[in-house]
Amino acid sequence: MNANKKVAFYTLGCKLNYSETSTIARSFKSEGFNRVDFSEKADIYVINTCSVTENADKRFKTIVKQAQKVNPDAFVAAIGCYAQLKPEELADVNGVDLVLGATEKFKITDYLNDLSKNDMGEVHSCEIQDADFYVGSYSIGDRTRAFLKVQDGCDYKCTYCTIPLARGISRSDTMENVISNAKEIANKGIKEIVLTGVNIGDYGKGEFGNKKHEHTFLDLITQLDEVDGIERLRISSIEPNLLKNESIELVAKSRAFVPHFHIPLQSGSNTLLKKMKRRYMKELYVDRVKKIKEIMPHACIGVDVIVGFPGETDELFLETYNFLNELDVSYLHVFTYSERDNTEAASFDGVVPKNVRAKRSKMLRGLSAKKRRAFYESQIGTNKSVLFEGENKAGYIHGFTENYVKVKAPWNPELVNTIHNIHLTEIAEDGLVRLQFVKELAV
Template identity: 35%
Template sequence: MRVSFYTLGCKVNQYETQAIAAQFQKAGFELAGPEEKADVFVVNSCTVTATGDKKTRNRLARFRRENPDAVVVLTGCFPQAFPEKAKALPGIDVVTGAGNKNRLVELTLRAISEKSRIVEIAEHTPGEGFEEMQVQDFGEHTRAFVKIQDGCDHYCSYCIIPTARGRVRSKPLEAIRRELSVLAQNGYREVVLVGINLPCYGKDLGLRLIDAAECACSVEGIERVRLGSLEPELLTDEDMMRLAAQPKFCPQFHLSLQSGCDAILRQMNRHYTTEEYLEIVRFIRNHFENPSITTDIIVGFPGESEEHFLQSLAFVREVGFARVHCFPYSRREGTRAAALPGQLPARVKEERNRRLAAEAERCKAAFLKEQVGRTEEVLLERQRENGSFEGYTKNYTPVRIKGEGLATGQIVLCRLDCCSEEHCLGCAI
């Protein structure tokens, strides 16, 4: 039998899909692409925005139309956060939530053999353990993502994720070391540690994120270690000093900002001010060699005035981010922000988003210009049709490079000679 997967959302979801796919393969299934015919179709859903829910529903309906006799499986954050809505969707044979992923093969085989519909959405409970999964291969990808943390206790006013993912729980260090050792043996030289609220790693184990990072850096064969998205207020000076002492650590910090206006940060229930955020940025730039700072920003949050927006715009300019993922606020059912007064019209949100995106492009251009003239190690990720390669430096600067004897997966020393709007151009030395 053939199984196909469709994944929405974050790197954690992508990791979990990879782990589930390996379990199906172990059970004798053949993997098919998301556009190919299959006997089983699995959607690993995201519910951060209502748009994500719509994409999930559309994809499920399309697959059912094109494969009327297949078994359709829905898992992930959408059914966990909105179980009644998920159960009501027509044509779904197996419905599970954000947990139970290690039982997905079992539930699917039951649905096939019993020809029955199965709904098993386990509620999150205080003290629940980390659902350990292992991934040994990421296909053609040259870097591996490793989920080490799940859940969030912060309850930002716009976010449904604590409902979908439950409380903080963490992967033990020995399990991290074991998984990374296998990945290193399989040729992966760079890993990215990811989680739902990554800096909360170890809260349930008496550990901190730095312990997991040091563990990853200690694994023989792993040459570069990155961290996923970070909540800025959870990074201590001591943790960052220990990170700076790790030669394998990649100085790329994705610090989620969400707004550059203190009044809006309070409305969002974020736990820092813009000045505190700026102090963290200054500390990073003082203690790491050529770091990059990237971020996410929500535009048009309820109550955001033009003055608030201009403060946010000015803050982006002041920080000088290497990259900004900006997007209009999306009203999310089940969150406090959905009921806040001052909901803005779509046209206002879209117009502000365009202005912020333009400023973000200027910041990115300035950052790329700063990289010109440097000599950096580049992990080659893909070969282009003209024979050149694309890859990333340790601080995640995108680079296009030409040279003799190059191959995907290599880490090569490269001189960055010039830059375009999107990347640096370099030559292997």
């Protein structure tokens, strides 16, 4: 029935969304649909939404218009976090035909019996407390690396965050299924797996539908490290209070886990961390960074930080800036605070003017560039391994070392999805690192 139907996908937001889009795309393929690029004419356009920031909300309308421009008669479906939080709002967007919430998105093909355009978007959205079951997913075929979802939802109550409202309670994939998915990915020749979830350090909670931990995050990475065929394993964002010494030590002596950590901080001020209801103080964060650098001096450490949170005075912002400036980290992901409905922080006093938020964001992005440059410079003259990616960018092929230094070499299609030993030689004008091949290890 769907043999000649074409479907296209657009993903906003995080690695978790990419893993879920890829899984949903495979469900379309099993129903006979052909996947095409979002810029091409399709019968169905599926937009996987994000609602972490205000900009992600705004981009949705732009993406719908892009789809309509290519094919005004196409059926447009919205899924993901924004679709769960504001289904009626998305349904009102001109051109949107279907909006699916947190539990419905994985059954999207069941809602596509009639692909004729609707005057009004049709909404199928659950109460978020019903999102208490786990759906495993992983991305494959889209990139050189695969994003493997191991956990979903969050039980934390951070005052700025809508994710618990969009994704529900913390719950985990079974260990058996994670290992099975990892083996499946490895068998497809993909060299690197990135573990992803909402709060992956909480892995094991809700594994069999109950609140207790059947396994821990340490159990997870210990077993994954033993899976044959996986060349590299990378941990995505993990909360500092859940990153234990034992996990850091396992990564240090691991066969496959790479020395790269991304650890949310959000603020370098204990005053603001308390207002945010984070589960640590900055002293714990310093301890985590010191532990990593002590046993893995070349490790890359990325940091999430929010600027402009209510109550962030000039003094408290400078406390964060100086804290990060002195910390031995490699780069920052800077988020400008935006008010989100149904969060505690939306009603807090001490609102920071938007022009001040923008100025502070610019300062931290500048600090991030300085940090990344310093980290890259510290790696010049060392030997690393690089996994090359698949795109020809102005005559160069790009790749990442195990510790997340981005490199470039003259384009050679034979390098795509291969790992090579290289020597880092210098930083080019565009900020990427040039290399020399030491000993070819195409694996």
